[in-house]
Amino acid sequence: MPHCIIEHSSSLKGEELLSPVFQGVLGSALFTADGSDIKVRALPYSVYQTGNTGADFVHVTVRILAGRTEVEKQKLSAAVLAAIDSLKLANCSVTIEIVDIDRQSYSKSVS
Template identity: 35%
Template sequence: MPHLTLEYSQNLAPFPEAEVLHAVNAALCAHPEVAQESDLKTRTVPVASFAIGTQPERRAFVHAQLRLLSGRTPEAKQALSALVLQALRPLVPRPDGVQVQVSVEVVDMDRASYQKERW
């Protein structure tokens, strides 16, 4: 914990995965809600098959889902989602003629049932 999954539509290729992973991890690890940097697990997931709305316009997306153990305040969640969006903003490709949507959500993981081991 935390887990960050970044899905992006493949029409944003080439997507700068390495730069994005570094930027969002650096932003989140600088926040006091992330107590230990090695606990943050981030991955990118290119999405080949997708639809955005019903119109034939050229559209693309990036969606970040940050999963945290429950118990964070609404203000902490808002601050973390804003950090992720701020880190993504300069790195998400903006192809000509393509409307790009970037979104971030914070999801609570049930603290009572979450288990983790380190080896």
């Protein structure tokens, strides 16, 4: 179920960020063991400002259905952060955000 949106500076290759984020979410053990419900996509930004420097950035928003505990959300955030940190990106700010999706208003269709 999780929808993982990776926003990143365009100097980084989004393709190289997809697998670590996927593996981090999978490694959290909060979702199906085969990972079939994990969706990951990347959005590069060529226009951005990171403080007073031109540092690269990666921001991952993981959207999950409401109902997880704060401990589970912290575990998920830490797992994704560790997976990205394993890439050893130089001069790069990495942030992770876990966002609840309202169950009552969420709709889904699979064809």
